[in-house]
Amino acid sequence: MSTVQPRRHVRAAQIRRERLIEFALRACAFSAVAGLVLIVVFVFKEAWPVLFDPETQKEASLQRFFATPLWQPVGDIPKYGLMPLLTGTFKVVAIAMLFAVPLAVLAAVFSAEFAPARVREVLKPAIEMLAGIPSVVMGFFALMVLASWLQGVTHSEMRLNALTAGIALGLGVIPTIFTVAEDALRAVPRSFREASLGLGATPWQTAWHVSLPAASAGVAAGVLLGLARAVGETMIVLMASGNAAITSADPLDSVRTLSASIAAELAEVVVGSPHYSTLFFLGALLFTITFLINVAAGAFVEQLRKRLAGA
Amino acid sequence: MKHDIRKLVPLAATLCTLALVSFAARPALAGKAITVKGSDTMVILGQRWAEKFMNLNAGQVIMVTGGGSGTGIAALINGTTDICQSSRAMKQDEKLKLRDRFQTLGVEVPVAKDGLSVYVHASNGVKQLTIDQVKDIYLGTITNWKQVGGKDATIILYGRENSSGTYGFFKEHVLGGRDFSARVQTLPGTAAVVNAVSKDPNGIGYGGAAYAKGVVDMAIRKDAKSAAVLPTAATVHDGSYPLSRELYFYLRKKPEGDTKKFVDWVLSPDGQKLASEVGYFPLQ
Numbered sequence: 001m002s003t004v005q006p007r008r009h010v011r012a013a014q015i016r017r018e019r020l021i022e023f024a025l026r027a028c029a030f031s032a033v034a035g036l037v038l039i040v041v042f043v044f045k046e047a048w049p050v051l052f053d054p055e056t057q058k059e060a061s062l063q064r065f066f067a068t069p070l071w072q073p074v075g076d077i078p079k080y081g082l083m084p085l086l087t088g089t090f091k092v093v094a095i096a097m098l099f100a101v102p103l104a105v106l107a108a109v110f111s112a113e114f115a116p117a118r119v120r121e122v123l124k125p126a127i128e129m130l131a132g133i134p135s136v137v138m139g140f141f142a143l144m145v146l147a148s149w150l151q152g153v154t155h156s157e158m159r160l161n162a163l164t165a166g167i168a169l170g171l172g173v174i175p176t177i178f179t180v181a182e183d184a185l186r187a188v189p190r191s192f193r194e195a196s197l198g199l200g201a202t203p204w205q206t207a208w209h210v211s212l213p214a215a216s217a218g219v220a221a222g223v224l225l226g227l228a229r230a231v232g233e234t235m236i237v238l239m240a241s242g243n244a245a246i247t248s249a250d251p252l253d254s255v256r257t258l259s260a261s262i263a264a265e266l267a268e269v270v271v272g273s274p275h276y277s278t279l280f281f282l283g284a285l286l287f288t289i290t291f292l293i294n295v296a297a298g299a300f301v302e303q304l305r306k307r308l309a310g311a
Numbered sequence: 312m313k314h315d316i317r318k319l320v321p322l323a324a325t326l327c328t329l330a331l332v333s334f335a336a337r338p339a340l341a342g343k344a345i346t347v348k349g350s351d352t353m354v355i356l357g358q359r360w361a362e363k364f365m366n367l368n369a370g371q372v373i374m375v376t377g378g379g380s381g382t383g384i385a386a387l388i389n390g391t392t393d394i395c396q397s398s399r400a401m402k403q404d405e406k407l408k409l410r411d412r413f414q415t416l417g418v419e420v421p422v423a424k425d426g427l428s429v430y431v432h433a434s435n436g437v438k439q440l441t442i443d444q445v446k447d448i449y450l451g452t453i454t455n456w457k458q459v460g461g462k463d464a465t466i467i468l469y470g471r472e473n474s475s476g477t478y479g480f481f482k483e484h485v486l487g488g489r490d491f492s493a494r495v496q497t498l499p500g501t502a503a504v505v506n507a508v509s510k511d512p513n514g515i516g517y518g519g520a521a522y523a524k525g526v527v528d529m530a531i532r533k534d535a536k537s538a539a540v541l542p543t544a545a546t547v548h549d550g551s552y553p554l555s556r557e558l559y560f561y562l563r564k565k566p567e568g569d570t571k572k573f574v575d576w577v578l579s580p581d582g583q584k585l586a587s588e589v590g591y592f593p594l595q
Binding site for chain 2: 069070071072073074075076079084148157158159160238242243244245246247254256264265267269270271
């Protein structure tokens with residue numbers, strides 16, 4: 001290669017400029033990390049008294065969280081029972097995932113394996129557009145329309161209940177699962193499918209027994225990211241679940257979730273009170289749960305990459 | 312790149328100019344804006360007062376927001392509002408917190424009266440309840456409408472979030488400080504509760520009387536022997552309706568200047584008349 005040697009001072013200036021640019025980019029990248037760290041420190045700091053401050057622990061401590069089945073934080077004797085909130089969150093999220101996972105994964109299989117290019121061009125953006133609907137609009141829809149319709153079908157006593165909120169929440173997480181799963185399926189090398197078809201398998205057998213297993217880690221990652229979003233989603237459940245803190249397994253009972261409790265109550269509490277610390281403790285709990293789920297999803301993506309690269 | 316930035320300069324200049332012009336075009340502020348925050352029950356009332364007062368006093372700006380009495384009191388303690396609207400009296404520990412920050416116990420100004428109505432769906436046959444029945448319904452010991460003379464159907468409970476002064480008032484004056492049943496569905500705002508009850512044939516809700524549109528008010532009996540009383544201007548005013556309460560302004564210190572003018576006007580016959588137009592009841 002014949003290179004023209006630039007004059008020395010020009011090169012030095014260029015290097016300095018490059019360094020500056022690199023520094024700016026690095027600063028941008030780490031400002032997001034700094035934001036994350038600051039939020040984590042803040043949330044955990046405000047939750048601290050629940051674990052270590054004796055004055056706060058007279059009202060709210062880990063033991064007290066499970067000593068009472070009632071969540072009634074305002075009153076002469078405040079009660080901070082977490083059981084109804086934990087079961088409520090679990091119930092809504094489970095319903096949302098039961099509803100969303102089969103729909104999203106099968107839609108992804110169709111889009112990646114069967115849909116003609118023109119159908120896919122419409123289908124994929126349309127499903128992903130679901131993610132663009134503000135969750136408050138989704139919640140409003142669930143509150144006004146979905147709840148009445150579901151009550152007509154299930155004849156539930158409570159119009160707003162875990163099922164209503166779960167289905168609305170499911171609609172909210174479908175795009176997350178679909179997008180990741182579809183990308184994973186499309187990343188399966190052509191040679192896999194060609195080999196399978198060449199051996200005489202039908203397109204459906206190929207999709208179900210070859211493509212889907214090959215992309216399973218990616219699909220799992222999509223499901224986990226959807227799960228993390230469902231656990232943390234606030235507005236949909238706040239509007240559609242009825243927010244009654246009931247501990248029960250019945251999907252037709254109203255539920256109160258961790259995230260909705262924070263949203264409904266944080267605006268009112270006096271800064272530094274046990275109620276305030278408890279809400280931050282709930283926030284820290286939610287953060288830990290979604291963080292662990294995200295880490296697991298990351299591990300699955302890594303596994304998928306290795307598997308497909310090794311093929 | 313440089314090119315693009317140069318193109319942006321005139322745009323930025325235009326925006327700045329526009330911002331300056333629009334700022335200058337605003338009426339010269341007679342004083343600082345007064346912020347009013349708190350009770351969701353009182354939000355409409357506060358807004359009407361503010362609108363009328365701003366019409367009468369050009370240049371004065373009053374900003375009214377809701378969030379719940381607890382939110383307003385927290386804002387008063389945190390120093391982020393001038394006036395707190397509250398539908399319940401301030402609690403002792405809140406007063407102490409205010410004293411810690413501002414060396415004052417706050418100033419309480421009753422500004423209107425409100426009847427707390429208990430309401431049900433229009434198709435519900437039950438027309439009257441004693442306070443004890445309301446209490447048992449919300450404690451969860453009465454669970455079926457037939458126990459209070461209605462149809463055979465489970466009672467569906469609706470209520471306010473625990474940041475609400477109405478929640479606090481109800482808990483203290485109806486439930487005697489005991490805990491609500493866990494089955495109470497809480498909704499953000501009185502209007503949301505009214506809306507939910509208007510859609511639920513077996514529902515029951517409570518809230519400020521001004522909001523009870525599309526649902527039927529329950530006549531309340533103080534005890535089994537007394538007469539059933541509906542919340543009306545006359546019964547709330549003379550105190551024969553058992554669930555009436557005062558609505559308050561809270562301030563950190565004695566009102567001065569524009570704030571004093573506003574508070575005085577609210578208490579004047581004009582301000583009180585406006586309160587009854589909105590559906591509340593005058594103090595006198």
